Amino acid sequence: MTHSSGIYVISTTLGEPVRAFVPHPLPPAGSALEPALFADLNRQAELALARLSGVSGLVPSVDWLLYSAIRKEALLTSQIEGTQATLTDLFDEEAGFKVSNTDDVEEVTNYLRAFRWVQAQLRDPKGLPISVRLLCEAHRLLLDGARGAGKQPGELRRSQNWIGGTRPGNAAFVPPPPEHVPGLLADMERFIHATSTGLAPMIKVAIIHAQFETIHPFLDGNGRIGRLLIAALFEHWGLLSEPLMYLSGYLKQHQSEYYRRLSAIRSDGDWGAWVAFFLEGVAQAANAAEQNIIQVASLVTSDRRHLLQSPKAGPASYRLFEMLPMMPRFTIERVRQQLDTSFPTATAAVKVLEDLGIVIEMTGQKKNRSYSYQGYVDLLSR
Structure with missing residues (x-):
């Protein structure tokens, strides 16, 4: 046929x-x-x-x-x-x-x-x-x-x-x-x-x-x-x-x-x-x-401006911020490895971003904490 x-x-x-x-x-x-x-x-x-x-x-x-x-x-x-x-x-x-x-x-x-x-x-x-x-x-x-x-x-x-x-x-x-x-x-x-x-x-x-x-x-x-x-x-x-x-x-x-x-x-x-x-x-x-x-660019730009205006921000927190779009979930250990720095420096860099509300801590624990660039994750998950 x-x-x-x-x-x-x-x-x-x-x-x-x-x-x-x-x-x-x-x-x-x-x-x-x-x-x-x-x-x-x-x-x-x-x-x-x-x-x-x-x-x-x-x-x-x-x-x-x-x-x-x-x-x-x-x-x-x-x-x-x-x-x-x-x-x-x-x-x-x-x-x-x-x-x-x-x-x-x-x-x-x-x-x-x-x-x-x-x-x-x-x-x-x-x-x-x-x-x-x-x-x-x-x-x-x-x-x-x-x-x-x-x-x-x-x-x-x-x-x-x-x-x-x-x-x-x-x-x-x-x-x-x-x-x-x-x-x-x-x-x-x-x-x-x-x-x-x-x-x-x-x-x-x-x-x-x-x-x-x-x-x-x-x-x-x-x-x-x-x-x-x-x-x-x-x-x-x-x-x-x-x-x-x-x-x-x-x-x-x-x-x-x-x-x-x-x-x-x-x-x-x-x-x-x-x-x-x-x-x-x-x-x-x-x-x-x-x-x-366009949405990602405006979110990242606004968060970056926020960070640059913060008196507590320094080179480690700037470098960490620029990594977030390709590392939206992370531990302090991962930050330490990526920044090739000490644990206290990595912890301090994460804390700057957490205090500014750019990243959030997800476990609520004192140890083995996990973080998320949540605004960005939410934007991409729509």
Whole structure:
């Protein structure tokens, strides 16, 4: 049976025959992606990204912004898959505090590792390009640990998988049989590196993400690797100079529409509605990230002014303050190590910030105290 975006083939799995969907190679055929249809949405998304890049100059260090943006993306992409960890859990884990849902936090930190590794490869002239190998290695890092052990980390699936339903026969969607996967991914890789497709880069990112999710090449982690691929393509085509946007926030907010739009490509060949949804998402996510940067910049500026006006402040408390955006939860021992100073000096520096109300003590104990740059944590957790 033919279909506008692919064909169905009969695949037998767990002893029952099912209709598995095999997508056509990219680009989509026909006039569904006529550039004129998306010119306005594409321009709005590009403008939003340009403004986001511009506003990052408001803070002294773009590393601050990246610290929180990358963690928010890691958290939100994991939450789409049902992970319960919060941003505070992530900060606490980094501070060495006890967290209750360690498996969930491990999943998020694995995503962070995979993301950083992919970014390093793409920025290294000798690194891997965007390729099946790159995605497999990212998958291996993502599924490293307790939950991923039986899910063939780093390997393309060798069995039929399905999405939704309790068995392949009542599934919402059955991806291509495993023998089709390597060829489909090779086609996708060719499309990524093709020089003339006549499509704007952001539209290409949208269709590549959809194609990846349709191929569903791994036993687990396809959603997260597919969204990591979006970030990698933004880097590859220079759409945003630094990964300051967390698109997964928009996708999580509109999760049922996200899945419905992807599904309509397979059922009706409706590429247009998916691309429009994606471009609107980029514009909204870039605008949200821009607003967040403005709020962070004004909070930090006002707290810094407060500190500089204090007669008790000195070099150690100034240095500690500048570290807070990348160390929002901490102990005095951690401050001592970071400032490379004595325990009394570290204690005094923390006390200056606590007395000014910039940081708060969280335990209420006399010993083993923990601190938080709470205004900042609250701002990022919104």
